[in-house]
Amino acid sequence: MTLYDDAxxxxxxxxxxxxxxxxxxxxLAEHPGGLYKPCSAGHLTGSALVVDPSRGRVLLTLHxxxxxxxxxxxxxxxxxxxxxxxxxxxxxxxSGMAGLSLLPGGPVRLDRHPIPAPCHWxxxxxxAALAPADAVERISEESLDLRWFAYDEVAAxxxxxxxxxxxxxxxxx
Numbered sequence: 271m272t273l274y275d276d277a278x279x280x281x282x283x284x285x286x287x288x289x290x291x292x293x294x295x296x297x298l299a300e301h302p303g304g305l306y307k308p309c310s311a312g313h314l315t316g317s318a319l320v321v322d323p324s325r326g327r328v329l330l331t332l333h334x335x336x337x338x339x340x341x342x343x344x345x346x347x348x349x350x351x352x353x354x355x356x357x358x359x360x361x362x363x364x365s366g367m368a369g370l371s372l373l374p375g376g377p378v379r380l381d382r383h384p385i386p387a388p389c390h391w392x393x394x395x396x397x398a399a400l401a402p403a404d405a406v407e408r409i410s411e412e413s414l415d416l417r418w419f420a421y422d423e424v425a426a427x428x429x430x431x432x433x434x435x436x437x438x439x440x441x442x443x
Contacts (some may be wrong), residue, residue, distance in 0.1 A: 273305055274298065277314060280376060280395070286438075290380045304393075314393030316356030317374065318399040319322040319342020319435050320365055328424060328436060329347035329407055331364055332344040335376045339419075341435060343394060344412075353377070365384040365401075365416065366392050366408025373398040374396050381431045398439040403421045 271279075281294050297312060298305050305314045319341040320329040328354040342364035343357065350356045354372050361370050381394045409416045421440065425433050 271351075271434075273346060273350050273352065275294045277305060277395075282439075283378055284380070286379050289290055290382060293382065294380060297393060305359065306348075307345050310388045310390065312393055313345070314353070315343055315345055315392045316360060316397070317341050317354050317394050318357040318370075318397040319359035319378070319432070319439055320361055320370065320399050320401050321387070321443070322401045322405075322418070323440055324403065325418075327418045327420050328439075329365055329401065329416065329418050330409075330424070330428060330432070332417070334412055334414050335425065337414065339417075339432065341396065341432055342399075343396075353395050354397060357395070358399060361399045364410045365405075366410060367401060369402040369405060370399040371402075373400055373442055375442055378442065379435050381435070383431070387408075396435050398435075398440075398442070406442040407436050 282289050282290055301309050301311050303309050307313055333340050342361040344360040346356050377395050378398050379396045384390050385392050407416050424436050
């Protein structure tokens with residue numbers, strides 16, 4: 271199975287946000303390369319909100335280019351087998367943590383947001399990743415900062431997309 275095949279299966283199985291899900295599926299049908307950064311019409315990305323349920327907190331990154339507190343995430347790469355693997359790889363790279371695992375049940379949310387040219391859209395498939403009890407975070411080159419926030423602090427520092435992702439994650443815990 272290819273990453274494209276996995277993306278179509280994951281999206282077809284995702285029951286939330288039907289209009290956005292259908293837009294993602296139409297994008298892939300029209301752009302077979304629509305998983306990757308070179309697709310100028312937009313491309314899928316994978317992200318994961320790193321959560322520590324035992325301590326009631328989430329790990330956010332202060333994104334270097336956007337100067338915003340966000341979940342970990344990024345672009346699909348050749349060799350990625352699944353969208354979940356993309357999200358988990360990005361979460362591990364950007365958090366510096368080993369031993370992360372995806373919250374069962376597939377994606378938590380979808381989020382489509384504009385980005386500057388030459389591409390026009392990120393079609394983000396958002397997961398949640400569980401941090402191991404002994405995990406130690408490490409700031410990556412892509413971050414200005416990396417910080418744990420209590421669940422009730424997230425709305426004060428992050429945008430609506432991150433807040434909705436947290437709400438969806440908490441509903442599954």
